[in-house]
Amino acid sequence: MRRQGQTLPINIITARKDARKRAIVLKNRANDCITKPFRFRDLLERIEIHLSRG
Structure with missing residues (x-):
């Protein structure tokens, strides 16, 4: 999406708890990464x- 010029926030939801994988996701310009299970309210807050940073 970033290569296509998209600037919308990208939030990744994953079941993987591996810190290296999270680092790769963020290095590839995702804005955030949340690991399952998570509270729905936490996802909404993120x-x-x-x-809001728009």
Whole structure:
């Protein structure tokens, strides 16, 4: 998406807890990464933060 010029926030949801994988996701310009299981409210808060930075 970034290569196509998309600037919308990208939040990755994953079941992998591997810190190296998370680092790779963030290095590839995702805005955030949340690991399952997670509280839905936590996901909403992260989305709100990224959208407010607009």
